[in-house]
Amino acid sequence: MLFTIVESFSPSDGDRWTSYCQWRGLAFTEFGSIDGILRPSLLSDLEGEDWNHIDHENFRVHLITDYDYAVQKHHQIGQGDLVGLKFSEHDESDPRFLGFDLIDGYYDVSLLTNWGNDVDSINRSLSPNALILSCQTVMEIQQELLRTSNTDPHVEGCQIVSIYCPRGN
Template identity: 40%
Template sequence: MYYKIIEKFGPSDEERWQNYLNWRQLDLTCFDSIDGILKPDLFNPKSQEDWANCVNEDFKLHLITNLNYARKILQRYHNANIVGVETELDEDYESEEGLLGYDIIDGSISVLTNWGTDTENLINPHLMPNGLIGDLAQALRIRNLLRQKFPDDPHVKKSEVWAVYCVDE
């Protein structure tokens, strides 16, 4: 499992939260998606210790490999939290305790929560109140359906299903 230090976003953001819900036509109670626009990654390796504790491949430098180090980094920020992620999932993945749900990620952007207004209702009906999909098979089906319907969309073409976990801070 990898760890992300991300900016918080949710109901406490009041006007920004309401604007988002209105735009996406959603009725969420919280926001556990790891969308990089609404909840940007805050960790950017700078020191040797940072580099020794990050994923140094595939443009995933924002992912931290060590939970204790992630907790140490979290202390640098006041409006942030840690989430655990498992990346590039397939149908054989078995979830662990603490799973919040599944996100479909293109680079750092969530296809579930930040890919237009979903006028075709391909995504919104399947979202849990936290903005994630609760079932891996459903998340994989949605990703595959989006790839079929929008084969030329660069956000969909390279998207991956990720598991998102709650981490005790």
């Protein structure tokens, strides 16, 4: 499992939350997506020891490889949400599992929460936490987007990510 620290986004954000839900045309109760526009990474100005705990693959420097270090960084940053994620070996039976997101090839924009506003299959499938709860469903949506929007740079290389609440890891 990898970890990231992202800006919080929830109903407590008032007008920002209300505007987003109105734009989406959906009523969410919480927000589990790791969309980098709505929930940007709070990992910045990496230095020294940080580089020993960062996922260097494909320049994913906003992902931490070690849970204990992620907790330490989260405390050091003092805000945001610590999120666990997997790009493979998804485990829907894990009690920490929150759902699936579909992230663009840049590891930044969620095709579910910040791109596919007009895609009916996405809107029908999003749960109240802004994630998809079934691996089969998110795979079908990914295939649909690759078939219908494969020239869009966000769709090209998109990846399924399972999202977890890392507490109790």
